[in-house]
Amino acid sequence: MKLICVSNEEEMSLEASRLIAALVRIKPDAVLGLATGSTPLGTYEELVRMHGEENLDFSRVRTVNLDEYIGLDGNHPQSYRAFMNGYLFDRVNISPANTFVPNGMAEDLERECLEYDQLLEQLNFTDLQLLGIGSNGHIAFNEPDDYFTAHCHCVDLTHETIEANRRFFAEGEDVPTRAITMGMRGIMSSRRLLLLASGKKKAEAVAAACFGPVSPRVPGSIIQLHHEVTVIADLDALSKTGLFEEAD
Ligand code: GLP
DSSP states (O other), X not given: OEEEEESSHHHHHHHHHHHXXXXXXXXXXOEEEEXXXXXXXXXXXXXXXXXXXXXXXXXXXXXXXXXXXXXXXXXXXXXXXXXXXXXTGGGTTOOGGGEEOOOTTOSSHHXXXXXXXXXXXXXXXXXXXXXXXXXXXXXXXXXXXXXXXXXXXXXXXXXXHHHHHGGGSOTTOOOOOEEEEOOHHHHHTSSOEEEEEOSGGXXXXXXXXXXXXXXXXXXXXXXXXXXXXXXXXXTTTTTTSSTTOXXX
């Protein structure tokens, strides 16, 4: 595991966008595994800037997102499809046909999961998978469980995750309780994992995921088994790792 320690969220975003941009320049038809949540927002902002000012070209890039809420249409402002369109896809020269997000409104959700896994196989998985981490250690929507789930699947979100995501929804609006998520096979089959974390509220999850035992109780801990993983985290997010304790 390569750990890049930065001083704040802004630096995290700059480092992450540089890595992603370098990949896109080296491999213009790269398959990017993308994530939602507040963590990658600055990264997407910087990629948009690079597209506008430095000719970063997305015309041949394909993207596969990690997850989507069940029951939200892609036009719903809190759907992950709308998030990706608004923060990245509509602002760069990517072809909409090359962007994939699970369909949370699919009539046959089991089929949707199966087809999402087939899509990943057809794309030969991703060149890079961007990941955030939930405060309970989840990656994508793989929640803490007794076992790791390999395939794309539907999941009941934990109370903690529902509450954490409530901030994105209007007051009184129902927060979805279920989601479709890429499974661990899809994530771990990526050629490179890039996990981002900032802020004190991620400190326990980061310590457990990066340095604790590999366990489905901390889904993010599975990244320790990947051969090419980069973690970019700020000092607050690393504050429970014990890496920066003052010597006596
Ligand atoms: C959601 C997403 C995850 C994301 C997590 C953390 O649950 N499904 O992919 O990593 O939230 O979100 P945030 O970056 O807003 O803290």
